[in-house]
Amino acid sequence: MDVVVIETPQLGDRSYLVHDGTVALVIDPQRDIDRVEAAATAAGVRITHVAETHLHNDYVTGGLVLALKHGADYLVNADDHVSFSRVPVTDGQVLHIGRLSVRVVATPGHTHTHLSYVVRDETHDGGTEAVFSGGSLLYGSVGRTDLVSPHDTAALAHEQYASVRRLASQTSPDAALYPTHGFGSFCSIGPASHQETSTISEQTASNHALTDANEDHFVAELLANITAYPSYYTHMSPLNAAGVGPASLDVPESVDAEELGRRLKAGEWVVDLRHRVAFADNHLQGSVSFEYGRGDNFTSYIGWVIPWNQPLTLLGPADEVEQAIRDLERIGIESPDTAVGPEPGALAPDSQRTSYPHGDWSLLAKERAPHDVVLDVRRPEEFEASHVGGALNMPVYELLGRMAELPEARTWVHCATGYRASIAASLLDRAGRNVVLIDARFKDAAGAGIETVP
Known part of the structure; x- marks a missing residue:
């Protein structure tokens, strides 16, 4: 048995191609299935089965399209209400895929109908198992339990506790663990680990879901760690249950130029993908900054900040536009328009260009006036841990709906690294506010003489 990992760091997820050298099972594929197909071609195997651990909340699956394209069986929980034909699977069922034995294990918690898959090569008695746990048992923690309904969150947390223990007890200690979430995904919760590989025995010794003998204590700790998640998540599970067509890449x-200018004047969403400093120095008035290519924040935040299902135009260099289209297709933002080029002024020469100042903490220390506002656009838990004295906290994903709450004053915007602050600064600039971008790490503020509390 061989396991090929297909990573999607933009969403903090992994998909898997599991094969015996001839036939393959794909688990939790992303919508851009060409990456899975390339892995299958490289391995010289035929995709005969595609499996979902659950109806995903953080991305649009490519499972249905992949299965139809390759004539593969599409394995989905029999209890999931879906609008397409699938091969329904249930707890305890064992499937045979070439030399591979695949056992289905019900692991409710992340969702009510969550499944895990335990795979073993049948030709090797006692051979190492591979556990594909989706959003159940993760490296260091478990999948969050608040994505189904606020009323179900606590009950699902109790189910999550029982499920991961059942899963661990039904697999061999040396079984390799392959979760879908937990690599930066907002679907994970609690003290998730940054490790790249793990086994059931390692998690039994270190994962708080398996080491905490008090179920109520574990649940209370899990619920206390629940934080906000991207607003676009609301749309993912219904799309996946309905069945989504191929990605358009x-x-x-x-x-x-005339049409781009019209869209800017009409207040449509024109997204500039260039570096945030380049945007601050010179951009088309009315456009917003979602810098592409620095870290893995683009997909989550554009789906979180910009209202769902709005016309979108991507502005930037050809390679970044191409990759951004792929990223957006993964979360159901389909076929955005584009304005391709390295310099926005050349794309709409008759449209007004503007800029706003930017700098590090030393600029704030030197130029902050008494009535200026320092706006912290980090998450509330980050703000509570430490913040600039006198700063206001308004998470970037709430800014559009709450901007009227801000005083009409020069506003210095910061976050932890500058990325979220650049989005917020562009939104404020678009609204005609007097804004300064603090393009610096929050942890450097105190060293620049800025008072931070506590």
Whole structure:
């Protein structure tokens, strides 16, 4: 048995191609299935089965399209209410895929109908098992339990506690563990580990879901760690239950200068993908900054900040536009328009250009006036841990709906690294506010003489 890992760091997820050298099972594929197909071609195997651990809340699955394209069986929990044909599977069922034995294990918690899959090569008695745990048992923690309904959160946390223990007890200690979430995904919760590989025995010794003997204590700790998650999650599970068609990854022809100018004047969402400092120095008035290529924040935050299902135009260099289209297709934002080019002024020469100042903490220390506002756009738990004295906290994902609460004053915007602050600064600039971007790490503020509390 061989396991090929297909990573999607933009969403903190992994998909898997599991094969015996001839036939393959794919688990939790992303919507851009060409990466899975390339892995299968490289391994010289045929995809005969595609399995979902659950109806995903953080991305649109490519499972249905992949299964239909390859004539593969599509394994989905029999209890999931879906609008397409699938091969229904249930707890305890064992499937045979070439030399592979695949045992289905019910692991409710992340969702009511969550499944895990335990895979073993039948030709090797006692051979190492592989456990594909989706959003159940993760490295260091478990999948969050508040994505189904606020009323179900506590009950699902109790189910999560029982499920991961059942899963661990039904697999061999040396079984390799392959979760889908937990690599930066907002679907994980609690003290998730940054390790790249693990086994059931390692998790039994270190994962708080398996080491905490008090179920009520574990549940209370889990619920206390629940934080906000991207607003686009609301749309993912219904889309996956309905069945979504193939991703469209082609870059459309650029809109012309007149049309781009019209969209800017009409207040449509024109997203500039360039570096945040380049944007601050010179951008088309009315556009917003979602810097592409620095870290893995783009997909989550654009789906979180910009209202769902709004017309979108991506502005930037060809390679970044192409990758951004792929990223957006993964979360159901389909076929955005584009304006491709390295310099926005050339794309809409008759449109007004503008800028706003930016700098590090020393600029704030030197130029902050008494009535200026320091706006911290980090998450509330980050703000509570430490913040600039006198700062206001408004998470970037709440800014559009709460901007009227801010005083009409020069506003210095910061976050932990500058990325979220650049989004917020562009939104404020778009609204005609007097804004300064603090493009610096929050941990450097005190060293620059900025008072931080506590």
